[in-house]
Amino acid sequence: MNQLTAITQGAHHVGLTVPNLDEALAFFLNTLNFTRVGEKPEYPAVFVTDGVTMITLWQVYDPATAVSFDRRNVVGLHHLALAVPSSAALQQLHTKLSTDSTVTVEFAPELLGQGPTEHMMVHIPGGIRVEFIASAPR
Secondary structure (H helix, E strand, O other): OOOOOOOOOOOOEEEEEEOOHHHHHHHHHHHOOOEEEEEEOOOOEEEEEOOOOEEEEEEOOOOOOOOOOOOOOOOOOOOEEEEEOOHHHHHHHHHHHHOOOOOEEEEEEEEOOOOOOEEEEEEOOOOOEEEEEEOOOO
16 A cells, blocks of 8 residues: 655644633643743743643734634634543543633533544633543553
8 A cells, every 4th residue: 555645744833812811821831731831922922832732822912802713604723632641631631620710611521423532622711612532542
């Protein structure tokens, strides 16, 4: 079988525009234990990582006039999916996020399709949809 080699090699980073940079940054640093790796105060933007994926958080120009993303009617990022190491870690994260007043849980951990992979979906500060996925052990 002849396989083509993709030109790209995974995501370098994902950029998210947020209505409140401080709230979004606190979520990634304090809730998900990401590390701050840089910033551009004049932009303003902050760069965070979990050691695998880097995320750039940009402050929207005017939060009062910004338009929230509507996944059914607007072209753009539907959601960000982040891997967690296990089903137990996914359950622990769900418990933590369920008590976080800045997060809305869209659905609790459940099987993805017929499983055995599990996932859940939340809306983080600023309303961005984030999916957390625990792949089944191989």
